Amino acid sequence: MVMLMIVVAYHTILLILLSISLYHLRQHRPLMSLRRVVAALYLIGMIALIGTTGVAVAAGRFHAIRYLAYVVFVYIPLLLLGLSVLYGKRQWRWSTGYALVSLVIIAIGIYAFFIEPWQLETNRFVIYTPKIERRLRIAIVADLQTDAVGTYEENALRRVLSGHPDLILMTGDYIQQHHWDDYHREGRRLNAILKRIDFRAPLGVYAVQGDTDKL
Structure with a gap:
């Protein structure tokens, strides 16, 4: 609930700021210099940075990066499109x-x-060592970093099995959820996929935790 309130407040503030910036520039259209445009972008950027810090505290740094990306790929383009309309045919x-x-x-x-x-994408590497007498195929699954386990994760794990590995190593950072209940919900979904596709190898499957994983 707290996270939802932060997200709603984040987008609401940015939308209001975007509207105010465009209104101000429209009112001063004859003086609409590059300096004013840069000032508007700077103001949106600063508010976004403050909001992103709040999201980082509430939901973790990966969620903060996501909301900062909204500024770059949504709000700044909206501001630029608004400026395009304001300049119109005269300029x-x-x-x-x-x-x-x-x-x-x-x-x-x-x-x-x-x-x-x-x-x-699947990457394959060949390593030669005198310590192993026979050919050994090892699959490594690392950094799924998903916040919603679904078709993509299942396809990735099926891709691992399609290579017929002798040994599977899972090196952590499977789920990216800050709150305990959300994390374990996605964990149950991931476990269900592993059971459904019979995720195993002749020499075993070994897994460790990463810094995003919770006990």
Whole structure:
């Protein structure tokens, strides 16, 4: 409940600040210099930094990074699009420039949030050592760092099994949830997937905890 209140307050403050900034710039359109635009961006950035600090205290640093990303990929592009509209046809070069920069940031955000995280990649390395007499295939699962266990995590674990490893090592940082109940809810979902896909290897599966994992 506390986290929900912080998130709502965070977005509400930024939306109000964005509206005030655009209104102020509209009222001073003849004087709408680059200095005023930079000042508006600076103000939004400072409020976002303060809000992000609050989120970090309440929910951990990874959640704070997420909400800071909202500023970069949502609120700043909205401000730039608003500036593009305010400049209009009278100063079409500035208007076009702000619109293009905004669209580039939005495109990067779409790729970062909705495309790249779902691109599952497998890395393979060959290590030679005289200490092992036969070929041994070892799979390492590290840093799932998920806040919602689902299809992607199941596909990743199935990908591990598809390589027919002799040994599986799980090196921690499986779930990224700050609150105890949320963490254990996702932990139960992860355990259910491991049982459903029969996650095992001939020489065993060994797991340790990471700094985000809770007993």
